[in-house]
Amino acid sequence: MSFLNPDTNTNQLERNLLRIMRIFLLVAGVYITLFGGVNGSERIFGVMILVALTIINAPAIFTGNRIRALPVEIELLLLAMVLFELVGGDALGLYVKLPYYDNFMHFMLPLYIALIGMMLVYTMYHFGRLKATFLEMAIIIVIVTIGLGGVLEMGEYTYDKYLASGPLGQITGNTQMQGSPTQDPLDDTMNDLFTDTAGGIVGALIGVLLIRRAERRGGHWKIADEIEDMIQE
Structure with a gap:
């Protein structure tokens, strides 16, 4: 099990969805941190996305997978919160648009x-x-x-x-x-x-x-x- 290879105990659909959301948010976090969001001044939200990903996966990351990651259902909900709030609402300015x-x-x-x-x-x-x-x-x-x-x-x-x-x-x-x-x-x-x-x-x-x-x-x-x-x- 790794960041790009989620828990094999989940079904294929959940595993693929989890992998897609992890990769998308990682890329979005890095891009927004470097270049900003809709106005180019939202770099703080890119940092927050990366911090959120780290916290969500902290049990597995910091224990070398000795402690498993969150249950997939909970992680998917948390990632959806990060996606809609930090990426959509804040970095892309959807709250205003x-x-x-x-x-x-x-x-x-x-x-x-x-x-x-x-x-x-x-x-x-x-x-x-x-x-x-x-x-x-x-x-x-x-x-x-x-x-x-x-x-x-x-x-x-x-x-x-x-x-x-x-x-x-x-x-x-x-x-x-x-x-x-x-x-x-x-x-x-x-x-x-x-x-x-x-x-x-x-x-x-x-x-x-x-x-x-x-x-x-x-x-x-x-x-x-x-x-x-x-x-x-």
């Missing part, structure tokens, strides 16, 4: 986070570390997702208020985080929170549906085994 890209991202990122959260709490449930119904799991994950969305909005406000006009703002192109081509800052913030909530609910429900499907087939959601194996290693 596409009027509703911000709404799209505030729906999709919480969906990914909630789905990963369901994988983690289900693993604890399956191995006896958590006692809860699937509905209770979903509610917990949705509440946590809403909380993370609130923290993000506070971060965006802090950046716009105190950092955008300083040295950090110069590095990131002085882009305002709150507000969009179609909304003022207040409407943007409230719509972000509503779409964060919707994305969290959908992600949690998808998790419950995947659990139910596995149980109907007489088994359990296999992601729990992969997460447990990774923890034990």
Whole structure:
């Protein structure tokens, strides 16, 4: 197993998709770091892409593969977050170019986070570390997702208020985080929170549906085994 040769325990489609996304983000990260993004001044986002790739693959990279990489389902979701946020939204400027890209991202990122959260709490449930119904799991994950969305909005406000006009703002192109081509800052913030909530609910429900499907087939959601194996290693 290596960066270009993902875990052979996955099926061919997942392995090829993982390989394509890893290579694309690596090339995009290097290119954006060297040449910038849409305006040539977004090099910081190229660095962030490379850092994200390193963090995602850190268990395998820094232990010589003695500790396996993240389960493929989780890595694909994380790579999708990097792709849509750092490459699309930031380096290519889609937050500014596409009027509703911000709404799209505030729906999709919480969906990914909630789905990963369901994988983690289900693993604890399956191995006896958590006692809860699937509905209770979903509610917990949705509440946590809403909380993370609130923290993000506070971060965006802090950046716009105190950092955008300083040295950090110069590095990131002085882009305002709150507000969009179609909304003022207040409407943007409230719509972000509503779409964060919707994305969290959908992600949690998808998790419950995947659990139910596995149980109907007489088994359990296999992601729990992969997460447990990774923890034990």
